[in-house]
Amino acid sequence: MKAAAFYDVDGTLVSTNVVHTYAYYAVNVPSLRDKLKRTGGLVAALPFYAVADKVGRKFFNDIFYRNYAGMTEDRLHVLGEEMFEKMIRPRLFPTMLDLIKRSTDEGYRQVIVTGALDTIVKPLSAFLGIDDWVANRLEIVDGKATGRLEPPVLAGPAKALWVRQYMKQHGLDPDLCRAYADSSSDIPMLSAVGRPCAVNPDTQLKTAAHAHDWPVLLVGDKAKD
Amino acid sequence: MARPVPRITRDTNIEFIDERSGPRLVHYGTRFREVVLPRGTRVIHPNPPMEPLGNPLAAIRYALNHPIDADPLFAQLKPGMKLTIAMDDISLPLPMMVRPDLRETILTEILKLCGDYGVDDIHLIIATALHRRMTAAEIKRMVGNKIYNEYYPDRLYNHDAEDPDGIVELGVTERGERVRINRRCVESDLLIYLNINLVPMDGGHKSVTVGLTDYPSLKSHHNPHVMHQCHSYMDPRPEKSRLAKICDRMGKIVDQHMNVFHIETAVNNNMYGGPLQFLGKPEYEWNDFDRTKLQATNALLERMPEAARRKVFEQVPSPFGLIGVHAGKTEPVHAKILETCFAQYAVPVKGQADVVVCGIPFISPYNVNAPLNPLLIQVMALGYLFNMYRGVPLVRKGGALIIYHPCHEEFDRQFHPSYVEFYHRILAHGTNSYELEQYEESFARDPDYIQMYRKGNAYHGVHPFYMWYWGDAGRAHVGEVICVAPENERVPKQLGWKTARNFEMALDMAKDVVGKSDPDITMLKIPPILITDVEP
Numbered sequence: 001m002k003a004a005a006f007y008d009v010d011g012t013l014v015s016t017n018v019v020h021t022y023a024y025y026a027v028n029v030p031s032l033r034d035k036l037k038r039t040g041g042l043v044a045a046l047p048f049y050a051v052a053d054k055v056g057r058k059f060f061n062d063i064f065y066r067n068y069a070g071m072t073e074d075r076l077h078v079l080g081e082e083m084f085e086k087m088i089r090p091r092l093f094p095t096m097l098d099l100i101k102r103s104t105d106e107g108y109r110q111v112i113v114t115g116a117l118d119t120i121v122k123p124l125s126a127f128l129g130i131d132d133w134v135a136n137r138l139e140i141v142d143g144k145a146t147g148r149l150e151p152p153v154l155a156g157p158a159k160a161l162w163v164r165q166y167m168k169q170h171g172l173d174p175d176l177c178r179a180y181a182d183s184s185s186d187i188p189m190l191s192a193v194g195r196p197c198a199v200n201p202d203t204q205l206k207t208a209a210h211a212h213d214w215p216v217l218l219v220g221d222k223a224k225d
Numbered sequence: 226m227a228r229p230v231p232r233i234t235r236d237t238n239i240e241f242i243d244e245r246s247g248p249r250l251v252h253y254g255t256r257f258r259e260v261v262l263p264r265g266t267r268v269i270h271p272n273p274p275m276e277p278l279g280n281p282l283a284a285i286r287y288a289l290n291h292p293i294d295a296d297p298l299f300a301q302l303k304p305g306m307k308l309t310i311a312m313d314d315i316s317l318p319l320p321m322m323v324r325p326d327l328r329e330t331i332l333t334e335i336l337k338l339c340g341d342y343g344v345d346d347i348h349l350i351i352a353t354a355l356h357r358r359m360t361a362a363e364i365k366r367m368v369g370n371k372i373y374n375e376y377y378p379d380r381l382y383n384h385d386a387e388d389p390d391g392i393v394e395l396g397v398t399e400r401g402e403r404v405r406i407n408r409r410c411v412e413s414d415l416l417i418y419l420n421i422n423l424v425p426m427d428g429g430h431k432s433v434t435v436g437l438t439d440y441p442s443l444k445s446h447h448n449p450h451v452m453h454q455c456h457s458y459m460d461p462r463p464e465k466s467r468l469a470k471i472c473d474r475m476g477k478i479v480d481q482h483m484n485v486f487h488i489e490t491a492v493n494n495n496m497y498g499g500p501l502q503f504l505g506k507p508e509y510e511w512n513d514f515d516r517t518k519l520q521a522t523n524a525l526l527e528r529m530p531e532a533a534r535r536k537v538f539e540q541v542p543s544p545f546g547l548i549g550v551h552a553g554k555t556e557p558v559h560a561k562i563l564e565t566c567f568a569q570y571a572v573p574v575k576g577q578a579d580v581v582v583c584g585i586p587f588i589s590p591y592n593v594n595a596p597l598n599p600l601l602i603q604v605m606a607l608g609y610l611f612n613m614y615r616g617v618p619l620v621r622k623g624g625a626l627i628i629y630h631p632c633h634e635e636f637d638r639q640f641h642p643s644y645v646e647f648y649h650r651i652l653a654h655g656t657n658s659y660e661l662e663q664y665e666e667s668f669a670r671d672p673d674y675i676q677m678y679r680k681g682n683a684y685h686g687v688h689p690f691y692m693w694y695w696g697d698a699g700r701a702h703v704g705e706v707i708c709v710a711p712e713n714e715r716v717p718k719q720l721g722w723k724t725a726r727n728f729e730m731a732l733d734m735a736k737d738v739v740g741k742s743d744p745d746i747t748m749l750k751i752p753p754i755l756i757t758d759v760e761p
Contacts, residue, residue, distance in 0.1 A: 005672075095679075095680045098679075099672045099673070099675075099676050102670075102675060102676075103672040106670055108672075178672075178673070195673070197673045209638075213636070213638070213645045213646075213649070215638070215642045215674070215677060216638060216639070216642075218680070218681055219680065223681065
């Protein structure tokens, strides 16, 4: 293989995002009091998270993943697999599944580069037949999540750096490599490869895609007709 | 060509410019330019629109009931049968015709008949080949509200050349061409193909073997080797067009495996409707009101932004009239329709020209509801306008082609994403199709472009290559293409053309190309469509 295809996950391969993921964990905590506290807190903080995401994806991650503090490691993994089956798998974009298949057939190495949690990405990658993946990992101390992410936190430029290092390590030609993402925070990652593609892009990414003549792929509800 | 006495010969549509002649109008994208031509210049005007059939519905019914070399349609309809009706896509006719579209009229008749004979397993497929999928709104306009509401989207849809289970290989010709056709059509008891024949290249076996196929099958004839052996695309005789010859060969395999009932239609060249009607007449027939309208149109268009100008033209559908309809077996039906087509379009011309002058309009078969991007400007000049001949090309070998177009570097990213890459990356390697062909496969198999074709409204990834090959015969024949007054000089440069600030400069350059100080000049007044029957 001389080239790879790099995929973001949330909004690109699947219609869910990190908030959905946490919401699933929150409503599935065993204690009722904890459940109410976590789901209520999430709903109340949603406007704040929207603003935080505008400030920067890393800033958002730093704040958002604090919600996971106190959750046990084994529960995160068990629920991760359950969540994949119940929530992620039905929401995968069929167009992207077809694209991954064609891309694999064409000899591209399939790689997921995402800010989502490894507990979700692991079963997803197995299902999609992905060659390599990298995702954010929660810091675990004494079997419980601290609410912090293990460095390096994958977001924005950190994803681009990882992609560049990956291409170098595997002797891949950056001009031939592809990347797929939906958010303007992924512009650095898209810029690192020769063949970027914006999938259901947000406004800023759409503008960048038009400016650089990147292909724009609309999938799911955003696809025309 | 001997220089004749300057005069107008209206009966032949050939005009010779004299000292009394005014400037002649050419299309300049979404605008117009008036060109002062040298004395003695030959101007070839299109034939006036033929009188449309007085009762089109009766003609359609007659064709369905009295087909050529086939049983009447009603006799082929049986309850419980599987029927598919395929039809040409939005690339025909151009511009879009006034409602009801001919396809709506004919479909309505066929579906009425199907209802009477108890046929209800009916699919309507738009034969897009590797063209973009038509949008829901475009389909609705084409087939009418009633049919749309009843059939869309489950039983009225675009052909999908990349559907892994959607294509069946019927066989291989003795020359190795793979015949691969839409599965639903192959598995139907009867396939009705509904064609609108705008130019003689359309219709015949090309309808099914091109419109309902996929990339591996199209490769057989959509390649530089075949394109170089078409003289011209508009002359569908097998000895003149290798494309037509291969399609005929593939069509025979289709006929061995499928029951095809072909309906072909021809429309007249009444393409300018409403306020633009005067553009369909030669300038020497204009009255004062027509000239005032031109001045007003020019003044208005010059003040509008490009997108608004394009919108204006798109809003004026063409009042094409039906001049012929035949049904039955593909080959005899096509032969009949070609007679009608040539009766409308053919203009006898004596002698080739050293220099041909023409304007490029705003539209081509591949940019309906989108800008005419640089590759399509190229295909209009060298693929279409150059090929509008039978016999020998209008421009002599090594002659000059002077074209008018503003040449904007504008692409529709939803419709033409792979064109952008082809234009910027592939054309940087040169303009020789035989060399560029090596990149074709990578575009054809590009997963992004395939998904944009299948799920969006993009032309297939390989399509820009076809557009480039389409210009090959013209590129090999013409000594130089000179673009007058481009607003972005990078475009003609990238296409391998020369540029000139005005007509006088272009003519001086053309004289150098042909090596004559007093070259024979001909202006080709297209559109409306005409095909020159050139006697050497």
